[in-house]
Amino acid sequence: MNAIDNKWIGQRTIRPDGADKVTGRAGYSADNAMPGMIWAKILRSPHAHANIRGIDTAKAAALPGVKAVVTARDITEFPVDTPVMLGIQDMRWMSRNVMAREKALFHGHPVAAVAAISEEIAAEACRLIEVEYEVLPHVIEIEDAIRPDAPLLHDFLRHEGKPSNIASTMVNKLGDIEAGFASADVIIERSFKTRPVHQGYIEPQACTVSCTADGKVTIWSSSQGQFMVRAMTALLTGIPQSSIRAIPAEIGGGFGAKTVIYLEPIAVLLSRKSGRPVKMVMSRDEVFRATGPTSGSMSTVKIGAKKDGTIVAAQGTFHIQAGCLPGGPVRGPVGCSFAPYEIANVLSVGYDVVSNRSKVTAYRAPGAPLGAYATETVIDELAETLGIDPLELRLKNSAGKGTKAAYGAVFGDVTFKETIQAIRNHPHYAAPLDRAPAKGVRRGRGVASGFWYNAGGESSAQLNITEDGNVTVTTGHPDVGGSRASIANVAAELLGIDHSRVSVLIGDTSSIGFSNLTGGSRVTFASAMVVTQSAEKVITQLRERAAKIWKIEPEAVAWSDGEARPAGANAGQFPPLTLKELAAKANEMGGPIGAGVQLTTTGADPGFATHVVDVEVDEELGIIRVLRYTAAQDVGRALHPDYVEGQIQGGVVQGIGWALSEEYLYDKQGRLDNASFLDYRMPVCSDVPMIEPVVLELPNPKHPQGVRGAGEAPLVPPLAAISNAVYDALGKRFYSLPMSPPKVMEVLGG
Amino acid sequence: MTAEMTMTDIRFLAPETLDDAISAYAAAQGAARILAGGTDLLVQMRNGVARPGVIIDIKGIGELTDIAEGADGSFTLGAAVSGAVLGEHPRFGTVWPGVLEAINLIGSTQVQGRASAGGNLCNASPAGDSVPAMVAAGAVVTVQGPKGRRQLAVEAFPAGPGRTNLAPGEIVVSFTLPPRPPGSGDAYLRMIPRTEMDIAVVGVGVNLTLADGVVTAARVGLGAVAPTVLLVADAGRALVGSRLEDAAVDAAAAACRAACNPIDDKRGTIAYRVRAAGVLLRRSVAIAAERAGRN
Numbered sequence A: 001m002n003a004i005d006n007k008w009i010g011q012r013t014i015r016p017d018g019a020d021k022v023t024g025r026a027g028y029s030a031d032n033a034m035p036g037m038i039w040a041k042i043l044r045s046p047h048a049h050a051n052i053r054g055i056d057t058a059k060a061a062a063l064p065g066v067k068a069v070v071t072a073r074d075i076t077e078f079p080v081d082t083p084v085m086l087g088i089q090d091m092r093w094m095s096r097n098v099m100a101r102e103k104a105l106f107h108g109h110p111v112a113a114v115a116a117i118s119e120e121i122a123a124e125a126c127r128l129i130e131v132e133y134e135v136l137p138h139v140i141e142i143e144d145a146i147r148p149d150a151p152l153l154h155d156f157l158r159h160e161g162k163p164s165n166i167a168s169t170m171v172n173k174l175g176d177i178e179a180g181f182a183s184a185d186v187i188i189e190r191s192f193k194t195r196p197v198h199q200g201y202i203e204p205q206a207c208t209v210s211c212t213a214d215g216k217v218t219i220w221s222s223s224q225g226q227f228m229v230r231a232m233t234a235l236l237t238g239i240p241q242s243s244i245r246a247i248p249a250e251i252g253g254g255f256g257a258k259t260v261i262y263l264e265p266i267a268v269l270l271s272r273k274s275g276r277p278v279k280m281v282m283s284r285d286e287v288f289r290a291t292g293p294t295s296g297s298m299s300t301v302k303i304g305a306k307k308d309g310t311i312v313a314a315q316g317t318f319h320i321q322a323g324c325l326p327g328g329p330v331r332g333p334v335g336c337s338f339a340p341y342e343i344a345n346v347l348s349v350g351y352d353v354v355s356n357r358s359k360v361t362a363y364r365a366p367g368a369p370l371g372a373y374a375t376e377t378v379i380d381e382l383a384e385t386l387g388i389d390p391l392e393l394r395l396k397n398s399a400g401k402g403t404k405a406a407y408g409a410v411f412g413d414v415t416f417k418e419t420i421q422a423i424r425n426h427p428h429y430a431a432p433l434d435r436a437p438a439k440g441v442r443r444g445r446g447v448a449s450g451f452w453y454n455a456g457g458e459s460s461a462q463l464n465i466t467e468d469g470n471v472t473v474t475t476g477h478p479d480v481g482g483s484r485a486s487i488a489n490v491a492a493e494l495l496g497i498d499h500s501r502v503s504v505l506i507g508d509t510s511s512i513g514f515s516n517l518t519g520g521s522r523v524t525f526a527s528a529m530v531v532t533q534s535a536e537k538v539i540t541q542l543r544e545r546a547a548k549i550w551k552i553e554p555e556a557v558a559w560s561d562g563e564a565r566p567a568g569a570n571a572g573q574f575p576p577l578t579l580k581e582l583a584a585k586a587n588e589m590g591g592p593i594g595a596g597v598q599l600t601t602t603g604a605d606p607g608f609a610t611h612v613v614d615v616e617v618d619e620e621l622g623i624i625r626v627l628r629y630t631a632a633q634d635v636g637r638a639l640h641p642d643y644v645e646g647q648i649q650g651g652v653v654q655g656i657g658w659a660l661s662e663e664y665l666y667d668k669q670g671r672l673d674n675a676s677f678l679d680y681r682m683p684v685c686s687d688v689p690m691i692e693p694v695v696l697e698l699p700n701p702k703h704p705q706g707v708r709g710a711g712e713a714p715l716v717p718p719l720a721a722i723s724n725a726v727y728d729a730l731g732k733r734f735y736s737l738p739m740s741p742p743k744v745m746e747v748l749g750g
Numbered sequence B: 001m002t003a004e005m006t007m008t009d010i011r012f013l014a015p016e017t018l019d020d021a022i023s024a025y026a027a028a029q030g031a032a033r034i035l036a037g038g039t040d041l042l043v044q045m046r047n048g049v050a051r052p053g054v055i056i057d058i059k060g061i062g063e064l065t066d067i068a069e070g071a072d073g074s075f076t077l078g079a080a081v082s083g084a085v086l087g088e089h090p091r092f093g094t095v096w097p098g099v100l101e102a103i104n105l106i107g108s109t110q111v112q113g114r115a116s117a118g119g120n121l122c123n124a125s126p127a128g129d130s131v132p133a134m135v136a137a138g139a140v141v142t143v144q145g146p147k148g149r150r151q152l153a154v155e156a157f158p159a160g161p162g163r164t165n166l167a168p169g170e171i172v173v174s175f176t177l178p179p180r181p182p183g184s185g186d187a188y189l190r191m192i193p194r195t196e197m198d199i200a201v202v203g204v205g206v207n208l209t210l211a212d213g214v215v216t217a218a219r220v221g222l223g224a225v226a227p228t229v230l231l232v233a234d235a236g237r238a239l240v241g242s243r244l245e246d247a248a249v250d251a252a253a254a255a256c257r258a259a260c261n262p263i264d265d266k267r268g269t270i271a272y273r274v275r276a277a278g279v280l281l282r283r284s285v286a287i288a289a290e291r292a293g294r295n
């Protein structure tokens, strides 16, 4: 795909963390241990909603082997009337999420924690804690939570002046929505529902924490940001950031969910009280029950178009689950749903709705898949009504340079059209489809598109030349998707040396400058930028050293293929100086060679994706299988194609699960009923076909290598693409997910 | 949230004879659990559901790990034979393809290396995959305890979800599958939302014998739709004497639906399970008949 003549960028090099991972040596969160370490366990609420009248920990504390007990009293209290923001997280809610304060807000909400000399004793001590609950009526589903007579979770939340479970409202507006619909020839309005889905990372949350007598804290844990771990822990414990060192472990998946913490502040408080290192590991049950899935949703989307297919107005109303505390990803559906299209009149409104579920966390392209599910299904219906090919309809209305999006941006060189064209021109779109291959079996094809903002933000890097003339690069970003491999390619390319001579590491909070979260499709974009600038500084130093040795001007020295050379005939005749030679002379010629850059990066252009999928439906059993899937996306530049393709394929697989089989199920008492991988049905390998990524590389002019974020956009189109394909197969539309077999049979009238 | 256990407090025994196993099992007075593949037991121990003081591993006992084909064509299958070992047997899968596919459906490649039909039966899940196929096959279980040996039909073995009709101290020794008349074939199908690593929402085992196109014997086992796996005698009766005409197969499907007494739960609604039972019956009959035609 890429025409640029690069030696390492764009190559499928071996990832730096690969050997450790395939041989089982990589150190994940739960792999750490320390001398004298003790274990902590959490007591969780057995009720979905209850006032906590009192907690008596005396019996637990008296159990032999117990070293410390903590409750919400030990955690910094943030009054509910003053926001305390850390990025998009409000510490008022974070503090109440890690430990219930006034109220237990969901079944599984932490109420107390115990550290003891063994896991068994800690668990036994939890059972000895006496909590006096006043059980309250609970509410789980959005439609119940927004009813006027719904049990209210928080007396401080107001909507339209009245106490409510609607925590906030977000509005994006463009033009005149009424005039827009008045000018439409065709209007389609539909309502949709989706269920919460979990990110499903393999590695449960875990940490080891050591708080020493001098008040210094060290935290080993995996996360999507060691600096986030440090900052949140500091805020929740009152310990200054300078006294906390957060060391990132290898991470076994996060997908957005590890942009917040659950255990670290509790472990810190227990370690401080006990004077011992403390380890905590969540069980899978705890992960499902008490770490955020992403939101379920209730949406209505209305789109009006002219007969020729020009979309003139679009309106969306999105009710998004926040879980038990405010903070659902409302910005996702409100801003992203209509962003791929040039629409003059838009009204997009989102509501953040609390209910007695665990607090939601981010999940790739937070909230955007929910909005795209509704919008892209309505667009499919619109295309059918107007008799226009669904890709042509999208092309006709696609956003381009200068398009103003309802969320505020005026687009630069966006590349949505190219993703549509890539699918339209792909053999998959034209391939014949046997629509009824056997009795009771139907096949269909569907398309959908998606948008994600992408992000820049703070990143730091340090690039050092070792004394023997090799290279170490340190960044501040946990590597969840192969970012070290991409950075190694960039550093080798810029320095003109063999890839094997570059070692890429992730620094801890005390060894590298502040770096924001690995999330929002920002890390490869941002860290390639700071690493590029660091490498450029190092190359300048190397040219200066060579200039000094040759006694010529630095401008007269060029750096290429890993060595300093005279820039031209005028510079004089000198044999080249290699990186190794310059490193050997470093001390005598001016000292160690290395440079770091800390930057708030900008210029992350948005990401677009268009997908096509074929499905097969067993009409007798209601089973839907995905037969073929092709996903086109503009990634700007694939620094390491394997990990870009992996992002696309992984996003699609997660979308298949979301569309067909994954959902949070609650019983009448408000308890999660399927907190295991058996009954929370994520797709397994045999459920998904080989997913073909079509990686477009239309360089982002604002990035040194042309990178655009790649991690979020692939999870935006699948829900609607699959739903549209199922409609194509059956002639019946689904307006709620997942399209599980019993639901399919209901729709088929079985 | 889960209860804890201490692995260190457990005694592990690996007897080499059935008699040793039975006396150790009796001596433990209810504190012991039999370990075959452990793919249920270890999961239950981790969950805190099972907390045995003694574990008796039966995989070292010859009679429990043998596969023997009798001169009359019957098969005797040790209770602890793993799915993978059974799959490699040169003859078993050609004679009982339905029973084999049911056992081989359990779990994944890794699980197959351990999981046994004996464990599947003793775990007594109504959704155990091998059980409906064994019921359809007319398999008989041999059990032995302090009071000696006895035999019972597979369908008489489960007593309810997680409960069996084993007397205290009894161990399942083997399954005996009857000789196959010519023109016989069996099949097992289950409905799961995923393609693997899932638990049956409905499972149907069918075993047919045909002579000149007429069904002379038919047994149907039905799983996951009642507190125990069922033998659906009415379904078998509907097929016997027929040439598998639509009316006969429809009647058998109706009998399966009528036999269902399922629960509405996270794994499937009542309406869905009942409907799917009929669908799977029809599909299993077609496969079994096709196989019978080849034999």
Ligand SMILES: Cc1cc2nc3c(=O)[nH]c(=O)nc-3n(C[C@H](O)[C@H](O)[C@H](O)COP(=O)(O)OP(=O)(O)OC[C@H]3O[C@@H](n4cnc5c(N)ncnc54)[C@H](O)[C@@H]3O)c2cc1C
Binding pocket: B033, B034, B035, B036, B037, B038, B039, B040, B041, B042, B043, B058, B079, B080, B105, B106, B107, B108, B111, B114, B115, B116, B117, B118, B119, B120, B121, B122, B123, B127, B128, B129, B130, B170, B171, B172, B173, B197, B198, B199, B200
């Ligand atoms: C990942 C995974 C996937 C699975 N998928 C499936 C599936 O698709 N279908 C399915 O049906 N099951 C499935 N199972 C459950 C399990 O694998 C099966 O039930 C298996 O057949 C159990 O056999 P085992 O030999 O491992 O039994 P064990 O765990 O050793 O024993 C099960 C129970 O039976 C008792 N027991 C075992 N043998 C005897 C004996 N000879 N006499 C008396 N008591 C005995 C044990 O004490 C225990 O209570 C799955 C399990 C896992 C972990």
